[in-house]
Amino acid sequence: MSTVIKNGTIVTADLTYEADVRIEGGKITEIGPDLKGDETLDATGCYVMPGGIDPHTHLEMPFMGTYSSDDFESGTRAALAGGTTMVVDFALPSPGQGLLDALQMWDNKSTRANCDYSFHMAVTWWSEQVFNEMETVVKERGINTFKHFMAYKGALMVNDDELYASFQRLSELGGIALVHAENGDVVAELQAKLMAAGNTGPEAHAYSRPAQVEGEATNRAIMIADMAGVPLYVVHTSCEEAHEAIRRAKMQGKRVWGEPLIQHLTLDESEYFHEDWDHAARRVMSPPFRDKRHQDSLWAGLQSGTLSVVATDHCAFTTEQKRFGVGDFTKIPNGTGGLEDRMPMLWTYGVNTGRLTPNEFVAVTSTNIAKILNCYPRKGAVLVGADADLVVWDPAKEKTISADSQQSAIDYNVFEGKHVKGLPRFTLTRGKVAVHDGEIRTEEGHGEFVKREPAGAVNTALSTWKELTAPRPVERSGIPATGV
């Protein structure tokens, strides 16, 4: 049983050309003119692109005795509806919980996924057990990316010595360090101060996490990664201050990547000043939305390559869940949706405006992260032998985003009312057509875990350089004294 995508224009991170694509057994088996197959998908007027990869989701994430409302089923359904064919979720150990234990929980939840997925492992505390299990996670479980929270004090946050120890360990194992970069100590102090001053509404969430605290933590993580000799990936880079730290690091030859979210690219802090508490609370996420100056910075980063990936941090809570925080903004669950809208929003505000070329669009939504995560070209490519995770993108298709018609399980959409132009005609996950011209045909459990090898080319190069420039002792005779 083969499928052929016909009459489209293939757009990858570095090529644009007309060709048909044949798919068989979940893989791309041929690319060329005039292909034939059992099933045909008409891509006339469309771009055939690698399916999107969202490297930052929190599906069915435990929170205060409940869970984020999009699970691996609804979350990946929303993803596919918007042209995204792979998600990477974060396996989060509770403090004291082993990494493998936590991973088991994520394995269990992810069996319902409609598309392929992978995990980042989080290091939320430090011990010999964690040190040891990291090796198993890397070598046996196919996970080479480890997340560290510099915020959420008293919960997920780790300190600088723990960061260094974990980064050093990753350097040995050929892994990549990820950070949520906000100074958790200062955030906690600002939260307390704001609450004490009667600043209890959702806007105080934004006040408690200013760009400065994100910039600082980003800068600190970069230094620690440099000292430990490990590549660093900064999640949800939302502001000029953090972007500046990344740029500065890159211009010194450091191996650092930044990941803006589609929300920060297109929404701003005025959302928190909305007179409707619910409206504001639904936008509460960390880091919070910023102002136009920061948006301009993020877009320029995508254009120049100082920022590499557009993600969502999809972590959907219902209005009811958000209302846990009435009267105390620190209790509003952090997170928004975005999985379904990332690709159309970025196309509309990025490609249609001329900020990004279509190739750059593919790069930042799919190919770059596949390379960073070391699952390229299985994912992120339109090549013979690659997984047939594809989106047939219709640049003329339009809609107005609305919660009423979305796949996500929640009752609102932070992009409500935005008009987008550029939407999937078909989305294929390993050859299976999950979106067919507006109709959702996902299959629960179709998704598989994607293993990723450590010690990619960047790790290897960095280690070589660090070894070459390592400190050497001075040879001395007659130690210690002058004349001895």
Next chain:
Amino acid sequence: MSTVIKNGTIVTADLTYEADVRIEGGKITEIGPDLKGDETLDATGCYVMPGGIDPHTHLEMPFMGTYSSDDFESGTRAALAGGTTMVVDFALPSPGQGLLDALQMWDNKSTRANCDYSFHMAVTWWSEQVFNEMETVVKERGINTFKHFMAYKGALMVNDDELYASFQRLSELGGIALVHAENGDVVAELQAKLMAAGNTGPEAHAYSRPAQVEGEATNRAIMIADMAGVPLYVVHTSCEEAHEAIRRAKMQGKRVWGEPLIQHLTLDESEYFHEDWDHAARRVMSPPFRDKRHQDSLWAGLQSGTLSVVATDHCAFTTEQKRFGVGDFTKIPNGTGGLEDRMPMLWTYGVNTGRLTPNEFVAVTSTNIAKILNCYPRKGAVLVGADADLVVWDPAKEKTISADSQQSAIDYNVFEGKHVKGLPRFTLTRGKVAVHDGEIRTEEGHGEFVKREPAGAVNTALSTWKELTAPRPVERSGIPATGV
């Protein structure tokens, strides 16, 4: 008649994998395991990479009644010997000469080329004729890149209004602006001042062209390109000041690329202080070599992506020609060699040290420039259908660079004595094996001109953005006066 490269590891700008490559009719016809062909090239232990592209050469360039000593034959022979399979030379009209006229001269010279080549067109003066011929050059002659000299006052230099006019024209035609960025007015003043002070030796060449004058001109070209709405490519970026201007532009979303030379990456200004006049004079080029601070900046630029391409500005003059400038450094012909050594030197100092991954090596020596010049994936790729311009790279092969054994026509080598590790085992130009395990088998006249289309994806995106943000008149009634 087919050739198969067997048992190698293919390395491209974004992939590393084991596969054989079959070539027929000058094209890559198949990539995969266990291929067979009429002829076999053993790539065991080697990397199979896109042949290098050097976008900056001056072969048989007219100079003071003579010519630079490497012509299209010896120059491209040297290129192939070092793994470079395409060069782009500059067609330089004399002041007053038409573009098409000049192009005819370059067509004549290039018939002897051993490998494929293309041209950049230079705009060395401005008139309606130039304005008109630019369209012909772009649309009929397949040249989309136009060089402008901001230095060489009284000869090739154009002023800011001419730059703007030409850039604006290129914006309309979908071309790309190139600049040699040094402030020619200030260079001329410094030259006069140094000569007057008795500073007549080759070191004064360096004194007369400090990093500041390059940084300034780079910054100016960027502004003018931004105003005209055209992508800008800065040739021979040699210093932090120029790199800083490029970084700053990129971080504002501007479309600018920088091109360091292998010479500036690996040689420094101390060469000009050599007690042997010949030694110093042989290194005279513009911009001159810089100090370590600048070298570090250039390497970091390659690592971070703020600089895109490594070239040579190959323009070889013999010691005899250099001696035109005894007693007056301003008369020393500007230019050094490098075509044969660019790839081994960059591999040795870049990949072997861990500064660059092998994929990044391919990107900066071949793929990036092929994309910028809009001849990708015909060039710069290892893909079915691409030209079989390939290098089989042996990372274990070593040599010490010496003029005694080089292909170039000149009597010295600026890299004399440098030990390199990483050299071509085979170099193929459109399928023809030009270098066979140390033996040179080039064929004069084998090279063909490579046409390049205008209006690439970056041009299109930039034009869209510029149109979107163009100034709009304010609608007013009752002009002019208050109350009217």
Next chain:
Amino acid sequence: MSTVIKNGTIVTADLTYEADVRIEGGKITEIGPDLKGDETLDATGCYVMPGGIDPHTHLEMPFMGTYSSDDFESGTRAALAGGTTMVVDFALPSPGQGLLDALQMWDNKSTRANCDYSFHMAVTWWSEQVFNEMETVVKERGINTFKHFMAYKGALMVNDDELYASFQRLSELGGIALVHAENGDVVAELQAKLMAAGNTGPEAHAYSRPAQVEGEATNRAIMIADMAGVPLYVVHTSCEEAHEAIRRAKMQGKRVWGEPLIQHLTLDESEYFHEDWDHAARRVMSPPFRDKRHQDSLWAGLQSGTLSVVATDHCAFTTEQKRFGVGDFTKIPNGTGGLEDRMPMLWTYGVNTGRLTPNEFVAVTSTNIAKILNCYPRKGAVLVGADADLVVWDPAKEKTISADSQQSAIDYNVFEGKHVKGLPRFTLTRGKVAVHDGEIRTEEGHGEFVKREPAGAVNTALSTWKELTAPRPVERSGIPATGV
């Protein structure tokens, strides 16, 4: 006949203390407690500060057969009304006119001044005559500052080689180079393009002079000054791009100062989009007003010391004069008022908001420029022996700015409607009370020319450094050839 200012708090650039001030013969003769004199001015609740110095005015400036409407009488009257006790005007030779000739014209006009004044000499063309007269101007006429226009192509603009020649000359003479920094070539091209596109209104003035062209020219002037070894003063720094260039230069140890105008600190580009043509045209000046991002940059520059002086570029044209440019924005005379409002506006938006300390206010309105111009402590100080140019500043005094009640000769005020808090109670020019509690008591012709010596401490230090680091020839034997 002596005057005593009693019960005030003296505020200088570095001191705040309570003391009375006695004045006799136009000089400060004593500072201390309980002073007595023939006349007493009550400074209870007030700050006694050095009178403001506005180093950038164009009084009675020739323009298209007419003159800017504030002459030395009305202009200096407006200055005194606002607490400014010295102005520095620009002597502008016509192309071809000698410097001394032009100076004679300015001498004639300035006889009517109500307060002291000095001149900057402009270099608007280059010749041996100009070269020679520069020495006379410096040594005999007491002028050490020379202005250069990088814009106004075809009129005042000089090219890079002329800039270099003049800067070099100033380096020898111990002078300081001033620049109006905008790329005149590009402005001219943009003007033509806008006019051709039907963009003829005053908003097109802003479009034709974007921040980029100012940033570029500032950067270029800095490089040329560095090459020539002369301190540089950049007038009317209006944008982040120019400020960035200045910051970058300073952080390399270069001797550069920047001068924001009170207009750019407090007004923005939206003024040009006003539906009333007159409103917009009255705000036409070069550089034009910018957006909030640029304003923030300028304020931060004053706070951090990367910008040094707040001026006005006072050049007042009536509405009638402005209407020369109906239908062609390039004909709108460039210039706005500000002399009367600079100090109250800066106090209100700077000191009252906490951006500046009162001492910093004095520094940027008076003391810094007195030092730069080398007339400190005769001007800009509250010291025994200094000229009694003083303002008794009442921080509680308020008003709403309005053209109806201003001293300036024009029929509008760009700050119309702004509410200021902080105004002069008394202004003294060399001891004469020119403003007495709201009453204007100026005396036409009271003002005197202030001579200023060359070769200040900064010039001397810079010359020492440049000499120490000057290029030295390499000593060679056996030139030219190897082995010779």
Next chain:
Amino acid sequence: MSTVIKNGTIVTADLTYEADVRIEGGKITEIGPDLKGDETLDATGCYVMPGGIDPHTHLEMPFMGTYSSDDFESGTRAALAGGTTMVVDFALPSPGQGLLDALQMWDNKSTRANCDYSFHMAVTWWSEQVFNEMETVVKERGINTFKHFMAYKGALMVNDDELYASFQRLSELGGIALVHAENGDVVAELQAKLMAAGNTGPEAHAYSRPAQVEGEATNRAIMIADMAGVPLYVVHTSCEEAHEAIRRAKMQGKRVWGEPLIQHLTLDESEYFHEDWDHAARRVMSPPFRDKRHQDSLWAGLQSGTLSVVATDHCAFTTEQKRFGVGDFTKIPNGTGGLEDRMPMLWTYGVNTGRLTPNEFVAVTSTNIAKILNCYPRKGAVLVGADADLVVWDPAKEKTISADSQQSAIDYNVFEGKHVKGLPRFTLTRGKVAVHDGEIRTEEGHGEFVKREPAGAVNTALSTWKELTAPRPVERSGIPATGV
């Protein structure tokens, strides 16, 4: 009994003029021509300048059961010998010790001082007691500056939440926060790693404290100070990374000062590679010496004003004490001398080269810090009423620095062999001539404690701005829900 300094040129931070100075009762009583007094000091050919203030010393500092070898007697004697007339030492509570307790210890030690002095209070732990005693220290003890160590983990180091709490407290009290900025967690990790690798010599001290860890901590302290709304003074800024963070902060209008040491300005890291262990160990201090790139940055900072003060961190340990660290660099006591040499070294390398004007020399050695510490113009000025802390500086006087002839109690000098030109002819401490033409006439116990008031002008301005821009709650009706 009066003293007159005759025939000198007074040089202050902003003035250079010829005048005599009369001194009586320890104060300056008159400045002018032809003064007479009981005693005359001939200043012919000399500059009369404010005595130096060294705001960073550790005299008789407790360390591992012993003390740094210069106490308040020998230390201030060395200071006076070099033209420095006031020192500010750090009162360091042990963890758990109260601030007032610690202050008592410093009061006891300082009774032997030969010149005036003040204290910074260190916050080395956090508790309600510390919080409360801070108020007493500020209001009753005349100390407005509080030091915080971000390094020395397990000893003096405080964490980010403690920093924030202390900074916030200082904001309320009108104090200034000082930081030793190095990331103590990372330093500790690097120390352990180096020791484990057998890198035990003094050069490993430098390896364990790279510029990156200082830059990071500086950046972090700036952010925390900004959040708390307190001015920040960064001690011993030694590298471009830290300077960059300070520059970046200043260019955002933040109130931050940086203090390079004379050692970092003139000595480099090669000292640690000396084959003599003693030589290297004697130079062990934190931060360690850096390379030329960093030195250039520091000098440029002094020139541009982004760095404000030159200090010494004088903390002298004998060779015998240094040898505690044989075999374990982490045990080498941290500290070098400098008090006696700061002024001649800075004059020689700063003023004589043209990097600094004489006025700038006074600013960075005396006046700037007097203003920051809020003891200007009592100290740091040549004004009637100011303390007669003066140095008569002979720019023609030369010597070669040597431990053999120094006042300091230790047996070596890190500047050994440096030739300086520019030395005190006389040094006066409150009118007493402590250095008389090469002869030391200090008087033990002459020195007095200098009280310093809180809430200076910068604190007031910053508080105004922070109040103006403080977060405000959004007014909402119908909380929480939509439509409720």
